[in-house]
Amino acid sequence: MPAATETIDTVQALADTGYKWGFETNIEMDLAPKGLNEDIIRLISERKEEPSWMLDWRLKAYAAWLKMPEPDWAHVTHPPIDYQDLHYYAAPKKKAGPKSLDEVDPELLAMYEKLGIPLKERAILAGVEPDENERPPIAVDAVFDSVSVATTFRETLSKSGVIFCPISEAVRDHPDLVKQYIGSVVPVADNFFAALNSAVFTDGSFVYIPKGVRCPMELSTYFRINARNTGQFERTLIIAEAGSHVSYLEGCTAPQRDENQLHAAVVELVAMDDASIKYSTVQNWYPGDAEGRGGIYNFVTKRGACRGARSKISWTQVETGSAITWKYPSCLLLGEDSVGEFYSVAVTTMHQQADTGTKMIHVGKGSTSTIVSKGISAGKSNNTYRGLVRILPSAKGARNHTQCDSLLIGDQCGAHTVPYIESRNPSAKVEHEATTSKIAEDQLFYCRQRGLSEEDAVNLIVNGFCKEVLKELPMEFAVEAQKLLAVSLEGSVG
């Protein structure tokens, strides 16, 4: 059982080290003044060298945001956020605009190392030619605070016609595509945080897969929040044309802080006929300390539109970090026989609060969706699954199956399940199952009897509990995710 052994090793290696990824990189920052108003938005737009339609779009979102109340329905509590007390723009000071990786700030390269970007990728970042026999490499669009610093593999990708670049670059270089699709899945006034993001987003990734192309490599973005008091507003847009396929990986770490930090990203996916998008996330932002001080507020809007017939969007997430998570990756199943999937593991410990789930909106005939959610609560945390399955009258023969399981570790935590099921078509079949339990004594006994410590036994059992979801992750992430689970639950047993 090598994976389990590795998990155990990791736990031991990390014992007493606290939050492993809690470091801070000092790079000169270009910081906009605190506060949010039209001038700040104009400044962001200007710094990004955006065309005027983009600025108008931002201002429209800002106007909508001003009129919106902050949502209060999630099962989370936090002190009120002062939106005027944040920096909405922070960019590492430009030397000359890196033309190649050699010009990249060495501090950043050192940061990749700390971020744990796999050796292989770092070698590639350093300009080492990939070995022909190895499996296809991963393209990385590293996001350092608000500006994508360098994008690798451009060339390989562009050969096949794939566009993978920072969204600010896409706004300049591919304005027609951006104009056509941005805000088409998540409208500017969709919700409070999406409107805020639309007004002030500073960076994120743009992916365009042309017709019939299978993206030659996994695309990956490493997010990282740096600089004190900057909220991060990422905007990601992925378009998969007819018959194309792409797998996108998103991983996150953040420096250790005392102050709460706001993160409100928007991710939009568009899949045409027969296209498929797989979007995987490992989220490991700073969850706050043992007393619940600090940590990231993660208020994210992720939504995919299956516009074409037989299109498919699959969300997989492993959420272990953040003080508060408010996240519902959703699928609009518009195309006939389109497919939506949501696989989630959410772990909360200490004082973490997670309110996460999905929405599957069935519009297309024969559309199907699968939801598998595994929630693990430990410490004094609260973990809520909140999901919606809506079948519209047009969704003849639609199918949904939902499985939500919660595991409670300790008697001071909470696990909640709030599914909404709305069906308006008799030929649709919707099934929902949910269970809540703790780790069975006999399972624990079995492992202990074979010489595993209680903590190792719990890790083993938790990994088994999450297996259904973890197996959906790309290989690169599966190992990391398994380690993360173990590290997250460390100290919450016994």
Place this chain on the structure above:
Amino acid sequence: MNAPVSLGAAGFLARYDAARHLLSGDPSVRDAAAEAFRRSGLPGGTSARRPEAWKYTSLRPIAETALQSLADDRDVSALLARVPALDSPLVVFVDGRFRADLSNPPAGFSTFAKQPEFGDLARPDRDPMTALNTMLAEDGARLRIAAGGDAGVVRLVSLATGAETLHPRHVLHLEPGARLTVLDVSIGDGTYLHNPVTEAHVGADAHLIHVRLQDESADAFHLATLYVDVAAAGTYDGFTLNLGGRLTRAEFHVGLTGAAAVAHLNGAQLLTGTQHADFTSVVRHAEPHGTSRQTVRNVLAGRSRGVFQGRIEVARGAQKTDGYQMNQALLLSPDAEIDSKPELEIFADDVKCSHGATVGELDAEQLFYLRSRGIPDQEARALLVRAFLQEGLDDVTDARIHAIMEASVQGWWDRQSAQAITERANATKAVGA
């Protein structure tokens, strides 16, 4: 009072202001309820956002209906004839008022009119329909079963003759070890609002079986709120059959406040036309070793809409709780809708809680099987729907009451298929024209 009252929440408040000095009971409780109702209004009655508890049910139709009271002393013999026959005590309320002449009450019976006490379970500050009831309640049944006593079956019947609004306040009190079965029947004619609030106190080791048969008139609004408290090792065994009414809701708040308390909150909703029925429940496990069981089945025809909102709460320390919740819906028509929200809120780790929900149409294969054996379509469908309901009705263990429920389901089905046939005939005519 033949003039139409002003509409919506304002109309109820105006009525309260006018009748305040005539109402019995603690005026401070009534005033507080009126204040709460002034704040909440009728959920959905105005354009204000509805609270989450009313996500799928808007009371706008009530706010827009001019409820008129009719002359007194209407003949209730036709309605009386519909009261299920049973050799058991009978308590009859006509238009919300106790009628001794039509009743045969059991021992321990009194009325709210005689003893206007509001009880301590109801929450007018939180639940708008309870606030409305608390503001305007005039009568209701009070039944106390002494410790260790077995009161058998009692029929509690509400007959509505079209009087504008009924706000009965019922209190059931089972002392330790007592047993009681209540067959709670609501029937009526015309347009009216029936807004009962029922408090049930189930003492230690006591056993209350509460079977509700809601068969109001097709134009009626029925908004019932029930508060149940179950002490150690006590059992509340509830079953609700929703058949009638234009817009109806049964809202349960059940607290298992003693160790090893048990609650069953089962039900079936059979809807057609443009009916809207909402089954909402909150079961709170406050102490260890509690058990709750809930299965609610919906059969939805025509353009009807069924709503299920069920929440199981397990408080910190309520270890060894065993909770189960199931909502099933059968959609018989392309225009019917089900909205289901089964919810778990758990703060204890050593528990076994699960819920499930299924939505779909009649199984095509089963239908084919029956049709291939020469059973006509309508009959085959009826058979499958009845089979679907049978399991639910089996939760009603008293054989006599079970038979009454079966007969009610049969009556509904006869009306429903006749209506479906009429609709089809009309559709054909329309095509022909």
